[in-house]
Amino acid sequence: MSREFRRAMPLLPISMVMQLTELTARQIRYYEEHKLIEPARSEGNRRMFSLDDVDALLEIRELLDQGINMAGIKKVFDMRKNNNNVKSSNKMAISDSELRAILREEMQQAQIMQKASLRQGDLSRFFQAKGE
Template identity: 80%
Template sequence: MSREFRRAMPLLPISMVMQLTELTARQIRYYEEHELITPARSEGNRRMFSLDDIDALLEIRELLDQGINMAGVKKVFDMRDVKDVRKSDATSISDAELRTILREEMLQAQRMQKSSLRQGDLSRFFHLKNE
């Protein structure tokens, strides 16, 4: 079982999270309403929090203590999410897939009789035939 998987497992009820983060239940629900955390729900519809949720709550509390308002906190979390998406996208494409995408882009640009922005840099790798 990977470390990331273990950290994402919902294990802790809200009462334990309140003790760990020194936040009230209302504050925790408020941050959930603003989609800064997304705890899992048990069969009885009780919130169950993961270690990642607790880290997020501690980060929210720290940012608020530094004088950042909720809009700023949301912006920080949005920027973090964008970085995570870029990171996962960067590692999810193989070299062969990248070559195929670039080749298609160059072929499409050639069909439209336009030059691709990358064509000058990539022309030494791909020899396109006139269609």
């Protein structure tokens, strides 16, 4: 079994993903609603997440911290997908300029807002008060 396959395997319930990403269920479902992730479903309709999903969610969190909105994040993800396609085939990415325009705008917004508060140290998360 390849590593890629294992990483794409839907194994985790939403409660675990919440802990791994420090996102609320509401947030995770909202991002799914906006097609940023597409977790599998169990036979009983439970969302089952892969490690790839968790990675995506962690990146969503970072991009949101940077002030980028849903549409921007979607674009980033789509771009990456297209880029992968280009690598394997010879197709050109189509909406490059449109993408750059959006990203430029978002980055400006982010800079204006000067969100220096986030990007907390990694260790801080590792030593939280117990029992929350």
